[in-house]
Amino acid sequence: MKTIHIGLLGFGVVGAGVAKLLKEKKDLLEARIGASLNLKTIADLDITTDRGVELTGTQLITDAVTVINDPDIDIIVELIGGKTIARDFILKTLENKKHVVTANKALLANFGNELVAVAGKNQVDLAFEASCGGCMPVIKSLRESLVANDIHGMCGILNGTCNYILSKMSQDGSLFEDALKKAQELGFAEAEPSLDVDGYDTAHKLAILSALAYGMEINLDDIHVEGIRNIGPADIGFAKDFGYTIKLLAIGKKHENHVEARVHPTMIHNSNPLSHVDHSMNAIAIDADATGRTMLYGHGAGMMPTASAVLSDIADIARNIIAGTRRRVPTLGYPEENIQKIPILPMAQLSTRYYLRFEAQDHPGVLSTISGILGENDISIKSVHQKGRNANGQVPIVMLTHLAKESRIQAALAKIVQTDCVVGQPVLIRIEDDETE
């Protein structure tokens, strides 16, 4: 039986999960693939901590370059993370004509075009199923299953931390800060949570998925990103009253000559299956012309779900090696020469529906002033809602709009905050439902 040698860079949580699967599922993998997957060497600066993985037959060393240069090794798995050293290691591996498997979404979102080009130049595989949506097979679906579809759009819940926090707020009326603290206690959020709660992690994934879905270059810079810090229990409550749920969504849509690519808290109707994706679970709905809507759901992070996705990439490459081929499916699903530069619509030009919440002064004429300014900006109001009164005497006023232009909404809000009608910044949440179309 052929042996395929694997080198692992980074022996953290996911790295340990990958080592565990390669060791404990050795027989299963051999029975399925018909080759032996040998974890030859692991490189990590920490070679003393016990990760609870039995490593007989595997070397644990500190020097990644030794692994990258080992002529026996066919596949390098990069699980160091970050955008500096991981990039150097991956580039060196690709130049050494070894295949790379990585879960590094930040790296791919920022430097993916370079890595894709170098993998192509060296005719090796660069695989990254674990970078988006954990064990959900979203990369494989976009690259292979939907091959005959034009993809119209994607809506994804791609960050378990945010989804946990929003679910918690929705379930028990927690404040954002308290739900975040709880998430940190349970290990669903980092001590420094910005990458997650400010939407950047979701944007990394959207940049990758948009490239795959639309055959375009990876473009993180032009994605609009908002996090969930401004969402309050009042918004959650109003959403419930309307039959909506608030989720942090990655939204990618294809138009004729551009795409939309945006990450922000979004109200979706409870008839949308994404609204029922709770706790730290991830899901993505993909609208394509032949399939209609499909959806994938699963653990978007965590040791073993992520390791499972890494293993699916390793198995794919192993099957290529056994079959005597490589790059059977191009890195981004299209050969590099067919990948286009498709512009992302500037946010100001977006047209969608809006939920607006104002903390209004309780005096006559306020509603008329606010709605007047909205009207001047061509924003048509679908409904106005007012519930209760704050302790400080202000009245929360919520307005739902019909389709409106983002630039007009922003102009109107800028003008409204300058009046004496409202206190503080209004809350704006975009609404995504079939009426948006």
Add this chain to the structure above:
Amino acid sequence: MKTIHIGLLGFGVVGAGVAKLLKEKKDLLEARIGASLNLKTIADLDITTDRGVELTGTQLITDAVTVINDPDIDIIVELIGGKTIARDFILKTLENKKHVVTANKALLANFGNELVAVAGKNQVDLAFEASCGGCMPVIKSLRESLVANDIHGMCGILNGTCNYILSKMSQDGSLFEDALKKAQELGFAEAEPSLDVDGYDTAHKLAILSALAYGMEINLDDIHVEGIRNIGPADIGFAKDFGYTIKLLAIGKKHENHVEARVHPTMIHNSNPLSHVDHSMNAIAIDADATGRTMLYGHGAGMMPTASAVLSDIADIARNIIAGTRRRVPTLGYPEENIQKIPILPMAQLSTRYYLRFEAQDHPGVLSTISGILGENDISIKSVHQKGRNANGQVPIVMLTHLAKESRIQAALAKIVQTDCVVGQPVLIRIEDDETE
């Protein structure tokens, strides 16, 4: 650019969808795959009806054997359906060392082991993504994405007709017969609906998916199959009261030395995402050791969703041809020599929870008699519910049990119907939730 020639057998609804995608998505497929997919010949007995597909460059003939014997053709797509002539054609194609793509679940469920063996002997690919769950990539997920997982169980809504009928009954309290009629009017059900509403179609799919998930031979005969004809509005109503939904589920579970494989109406809790899969949509939840629960959701039938799945198989085989390989992934996900004969647990030995509805006579002692017989059979009652009274004076009594053995339940019901306590056959619906585990 290499040209790969395709022959299509069967120009019905799905066949027309496949032809449409091959024609209309020619550029997209070339841009992705790097080869030209040429639909060389279509064989169908009806060569006159206009299917609305522009066929320039494609021959439409009546003789399938001419297509199968055409030395230019690399891939034959079988969309005739049925278990007789389709089987002959597929066997002949495989013996001719051509690859086969089919959506024929009935054929695979009944004669799959033979077809798998013949494909293996002739070293060609036999692909069938479209046979289960339409455009949901469930075959690819089981064969490739979950490669490093031991799969513990699957629960699937795999028949759109049944799901439409049950959703309709749940939404407006329709009787089964009325919901079926509506489904037929809308084209979601056949004039002869037995294959769907009696659960056989779902069983075909479960036989295929169990083989893929558990590395076992296809075994349709030992799957327990019940349809949805006995479900009444009363059951739907009680389920709602309990926070449950009734779905026709395909359930496959792996135990140490056997599997469970059964198809029947099932109560699932509304916290289970499958409970929100409505109308004619399909979904499957897969529990595996590394990934935990994942779920796929999509259109399980229909012209274009099914054609999309057929195209994903064609693209996979085309990519193999370009790469100079074949059978890169074995037909059932394991090389044939590693496929085991795993017995399916006889239904009598099943342990699960039950919903039982009796139409009870309204006289003293009835409840005591029924619960006495259940008790004698080691069936522990979790709760008893009674709501209203029928026009004929009978009282619907519903009991939910704790975990109980199917043989005991059947024995108890047989005894209860012999008493003068109840009228007609009791309704039995198995309950599937985390408490079952």
